[in-house]
Amino acid sequence: MSDRKPQNRVSRVLIAGAVVLGVLGGSYGIATAASGSDPAQPAAAAMAAAQPNGQRPWGGQRSDETLLTGDAASKVTAAAKARVSGGTIVRVETDADGNAAYEAHMTDANGSPVTVYVNKSFDVVSVERR
Numbered sequence: 001m002s003d004r005k006p007q008n009r010v011s012r013v014l015i016a017g018a019v020v021l022g023v024l025g026g027s028y029g030i031a032t033a034a035s036g037s038d039p040a041q042p043a044a045a046a047m048a049a050a051q052p053n054g055q056r057p058w059g060g061q062r063s064d065e066t067l068l069t070g071d072a073a074s075k076v077t078a079a080a081k082a083r084v085s086g087g088t089i090v091r092v093e094t095d096a097d098g099n100a101a102y103e104a105h106m107t108d109a110n111g112s113p114v115t116v117y118v119n120k121s122f123d124v125v126s127v128e129r130r
Contacts, residue, residue: 062096067092077089080106100119101119114128
């Protein structure tokens, strides 16, 4: 009989542990469902923001491109506006696709999307109209 007591104790501890894990897991699942949150939702939102749509034909800011500030932003903006008469700058940033050092996302006078690619000397190298 003395041999069975340690086995019973181990069994009870294992069962109690399984019950606690089950309750915790179930509580988390219920709380997640009740709040309407989805652990994958932040990643999905980031992907959606980066995708082009009718209001943002270039998509959102990419993680591998950096918004320009200061003198570089001013020079890229000036070069892009000089090339696209009546255009409006949406954002200026580095270009990670290898077209040029910088790019200016903008709309032309008709509201159509345009990307102006600018090299390190702040010369326009190409204009892409969508």
